[in-house]
Structure formats: structure tokens, C-alpha cells
Amino acid sequence: MAVLFYAQGVPIGYMAIALAVLASMGGFIFGYDTGQISDILIMDDFLLRFAECKTPGDASTCAFSIVREGLVVGLLSIGTLVGALLGAPTADYLGRRHAMSVECLVFAIGVVVQITSEHEWAQFAVGRLVSGLGIGSLSAAVPMYQAETAPSQIRGTLTATYQLFITFGILVAYCISIGARDISGSGSWRTVVGISFVWPTILGVGILFMPESPRWLTKQGRIDEARLSLAASRGLPAAEAENHFVINRELEEMREAVEYERKVAAGWLDCFSFERKQLYRTCLLSALQMFQQLTGANYFFYYGATVFQSVGISDSYITQIILGAVNFGCTFGGLYVMERFGRRLPLIIGGIWNSCWLFVFAAAGTAQNPQDNPGIGKLMIVSACLFILGYAMTWAPGVWILVGETFPTRTRAKQAALATASNWLWNFLLAFFTPFIVKAIHFRYGFVFAACNLTGAVVVYFFLYESSDLSLESVDMMYGDPYCKPWTSRTWAPAGFTSRADLVEQSRAAEAHKPLAGGREEARIEKV
Structure with a gap:
């Protein structure tokens, strides 16, 4: 890797x-x-x-x-x-x-x-x-x-x-x-x-x-395999996957999505x-x-x-x-x-x-x-x-x-x-x-x-809503937001971000472990 x-x-x-x-x-x-x-x-x-x-x-x-x-x-x-x-x-x-x-x-x-x-x-x-x-x-x-x-x-x-x-x-x-x-x-x-x-x-x-789709693996309850699949796509060694914040963030988003799906038959x-x-x-x-x-x-x-x-x-x-x-x-x-x-x-x-x-x-x-x-x-x-x-x-x-x-x-x-x-x-x-x-x-x-x-x-x-730069889970959130319109969707971002550009900047800062404005790094990363 x-x-x-x-x-x-x-x-x-x-x-x-x-x-x-x-x-x-x-x-x-x-x-x-x-x-x-x-x-x-x-x-x-x-x-x-x-x-x-x-x-x-x-x-x-x-x-x-x-x-x-x-x-x-x-x-x-x-x-x-x-x-x-x-x-x-x-x-x-x-x-x-x-x-x-x-x-x-x-x-x-x-x-x-x-x-x-x-x-x-x-x-x-x-x-x-x-x-x-x-x-x-x-x-x-x-x-x-x-x-x-x-x-x-x-x-x-x-x-x-x-x-x-x-x-x-x-x-x-x-x-x-x-x-x-x-x-x-x-x-x-x-x-x-x-x-x-x-x-x-x-x-x-x-x-x-x-590697198999990490989202499909998560849906099957194969969390460890999903983590390895995510690590492979990120070029990270398997030993680092369990503690890497990017992997954990993405895996948590998937688990939350799967939990919601299990409550609502699809x-x-x-x-x-x-x-x-x-x-x-x-x-x-x-x-x-x-x-x-x-x-x-x-x-x-x-x-x-x-x-x-x-x-x-x-x-x-x-x-x-x-x-x-x-x-x-x-x-x-x-x-x-x-x-x-x-x-x-x-x-x-x-x-x-x-x-x-x-x-x-x-x-x-x-x-x-x-x-x-x-x-x-x-x-x-x-x-x-x-x-x-x-x-x-x-x-x-x-x-x-x-x-x-x-x-x-x-x-x-x-x-x-x-x-x-x-x-x-x-x-x-x-x-x-x-x-x-x-x-x-x-x-x-x-x-x-x-x-x-x-x-x-x-x-x-x-x-059509603008879905670039968003995780798949965030795209779902955007379509569910009654205040977001297709022609204004280019600036939409998940809760905790002021705009799509802010989301991108916060991701870069988080990877570099730089402090974020207002000391909200932890909260924002969890919500991407």
C-alpha cells in the first residue's frame, strides 16, 4: 500500500x-x-x-x-x-x-x-x-x-x-x-x-x-473488511487503518447510514x-x-x-x-x-x-x-x-x-x-x-x-442538485434539505460548514492537523 x-x-x-x-x-x-x-x-x-x-x-x-x-x-x-x-x-x-x-x-x-x-x-x-x-x-x-x-x-x-x-x-x-x-x-x-x-x-x-465495496461490506456487517477496503483506496497500510481519522470518519458515516436503513425496510x-x-x-x-x-x-x-x-x-x-x-x-x-x-x-x-x-x-x-x-x-x-x-x-x-x-x-x-x-x-x-x-x-x-x-x-x-465534493451520505442530506434549491446547491454544505468551499478547506486543514477557526475541528470533521 x-x-x-x-x-x-x-x-x-x-x-x-x-x-x-x-x-x-x-x-x-x-x-x-x-x-x-x-x-x-x-x-x-x-x-x-x-x-x-x-x-x-x-x-x-x-x-x-x-x-x-x-x-x-x-x-x-x-x-x-x-x-x-x-x-x-x-x-x-x-x-x-x-x-x-x-x-x-x-x-x-x-x-x-x-x-x-x-x-x-x-x-x-x-x-x-x-x-x-x-x-x-x-x-x-x-x-x-x-x-x-x-x-x-x-x-x-x-x-x-x-x-x-x-x-x-x-x-x-x-x-x-x-x-x-x-x-x-x-x-x-x-x-x-x-x-x-x-x-x-x-x-x-x-x-x-x-477490494469489495466498503459500503456493501458495511451493510453485510463485515466492518473489519470494510475498513481494509477503505484503507486500500486511501493507500494506507492495514496496520494504520484502525486509528486513521479519515478511515474512521468515513466508516462511521457508513455505519450510521446502514443503521438507518435497517430501521426502514428498503x-x-x-x-x-x-x-x-x-x-x-x-x-x-x-x-x-x-x-x-x-x-x-x-x-x-x-x-x-x-x-x-x-x-x-x-x-x-x-x-x-x-x-x-x-x-x-x-x-x-x-x-x-x-x-x-x-x-x-x-x-x-x-x-x-x-x-x-x-x-x-x-x-x-x-x-x-x-x-x-x-x-x-x-x-x-x-x-x-x-x-x-x-x-x-x-x-x-x-x-x-x-x-x-x-x-x-x-x-x-x-x-x-x-x-x-x-x-x-x-x-x-x-x-x-x-x-x-x-x-x-x-x-x-x-x-x-x-x-x-x-x-x-x-x-x-x-x-439537478450539485453533488461534487460531497460524500455520498452528504449528498443524501442535501436532497433532504427543504431549504436547498438546485440553483443554490453549489454552496450547500453539511451542518457545521458555511459553504462547500469551507468544507474543502476544513478537510485540508484536518488532514494537516491544523487548528480550525473557533476551535471546532473535532465537531466539523465528525459531520463531513
């Missing part, structure tokens, strides 16, 4: 980074599966096997019907929707780590079903459905595990690595696809799908060597109670997950190859890689933005930025036919890249961070599952209905997404 660095005056260990990065392989799995289907849909052998062909053996005459294409792409999201709801009880029953291992196995079974498909498109679609069960469960378990194990001082950055790995997975899928497209026969698409076995193996096995109905704004929080995060889908990002990720073919790009694979690289690279900026500027401001500005560039994309494609005007086609690609830049730095990581840190411990798994299920429901609706909508309104579809981005920014301003 060793301290890697200090954040706001408190120690952060190597293990905190390692467990967040490894758990984020769950996001990589999702991203890879999202990115691969766009390119697979236009591979010659895949078209010959599963599409409808006017001339047998001639891939140029093959095309998917709108319904078939929507189901091949969208059934993954139906699986993820169900998986997200199953992820909560699974994570609570097995623990966060073992649940992730089981979910990786489910995903791998779906991959087997896909690569053994010969000529039945329905089998391939069902394989994506099964893989979706694993991905959906992971999407509920991973952000929850990261939020519960990460030190609050860098929780935003560590939780955002889930989204970073989603973008990395998308980019890797694009790169592998361009390398595999010239493989003869079914090797082209089977190589892309078959490599998927690597990612769940890394996560499913590796996560067993990471079922699914508790996610919709009015107590401490439970219904409010469930609806808010479900709405934010919906708006993350309605930003329009997956319009480009699922159907990007087809979209760029329609604007006259000769090699849409290359354009996909450019888009994926922008998405991945800018997500690093998102880690900084969400940690430096909190949650509310980036989401509001991001919604406005995204809306502007989607409006440009739609207006350009509507004004002239991009296939007849290369300049218009280039403008649309640039505007798509600038949209992805804004999305990757704000809405992409921000919503997943909020899922992990907005809910109280006793219902976190269930509420996270409901919010994530909203994401997958809208993911499916967009994946399935996009071909129908594009056929009817073409590039004017971008105007719809532009309006949704603006609406999402308005929702954030009026309803």
Missing part, C-alpha cells in the same frame, strides 16, 4: 485508481459492442448471409429491411434494459465484484450465439439480446461499485472512467473493423465479434482481485417515496439518462457508417474512426471538466453546445444534397465531430457520475437500475426507430436532437 497523491488534503492510493480502471472494462465491453455493429452492417459477407439480396452472391444488391436492421441493432438494448433491472438485486445479493464476474459470463454466452450464426439473422439478433443482458447488468453494477469505493475527492473523475472506456471501446471496434473488413468470407465479421471474448475475461477475472416501492425526495431523484436520473440518449450520439455510433455513406464519403470506415477518436480523446477533457466545474454547469453548457452543432448538421443536410455538394458533406462531418466533442466532455461522463452518487445507500442499487433501464429503453427506441425516422425526414432528424439537448439543459438547471 502506498499513497499516490493527496486530494484536498486527504490521501489517495494506487488501488483507488486501479479498481476504477478495471471496473471500467464494463464500459469498454458496452462501447465495443456499440461500435462494432455500425461497420458489421455494411460488410459484404454479413450482407450476403443475413440481408435480402436481389442477386445471390452480389453484395452490392443486398440490403437490410428497415425492421430487420432495427432489430439486429436494437435487440441488444432490450437485453440491456432487462439486465439493468436484474443488476440491482444481483449486485446486492452477490456483492459488486462477484456480480460483475457473473455478468461477464452472460455476455460471453451471447458472443458464442452470435459467431455461430450461419444464415439466420434472428440467431445473431438473439445473441446480441443475450449479450445485452450482461452489458445492462454491468451498466448498473460498475458505476455503483466505482462510486462506493472511490474517495469522494476524486469520485467524479474515477466514475467518469466508465464513460471514457465506453468511448475507447467504440474506437477500438472501429479500428478492428477496418482491419478485418478485407478478410475473406465470414472471417471479417466473426473476427470483430469473436475478439469480444477478451474484454469480459479481463474484467470477470481481474475484478476478483480488487424495497422497490421506496424508490418512489416522497421521503428525502426519493421519487424526485428516481425520476430526475431516469430523465437525465433519457436525455443522454436523446442527445443524438448513438445516431452516429449505431448508424454512422450508413450516415457518412449518405453524405458522399467514399470510405465511411475512416470517417467512423475519426469520429471515434474525437469521442475518445475529448472524454479525457470530460474527466477534468466534471471534476473542476462540478456537475450542473458542464451539463447546461454541453446541452447548448450540442444543440448548436446538431442544428448546423441538420440545416446543412436539409438545405442541399450533400452527395451533390462535397462542401456541405464536409461541413456536416465537422459539425458532427464538434457535437461529439461537446457530448464527450459533458453529457457522456456526467450522467454516469450522477447515477453513482445521487442515491442513498439503502436504495442505490435499485434506483441506479431504474435510471439505467431508462437509458437502455431509449437506446432501443432510437436504435429501432431511427431507420424509419431517417427514411421519413432524412437529415432533419438533427433538429429533433437539437431540441432535446436544449430541453435537457433546462431540466438540469431547474432540477
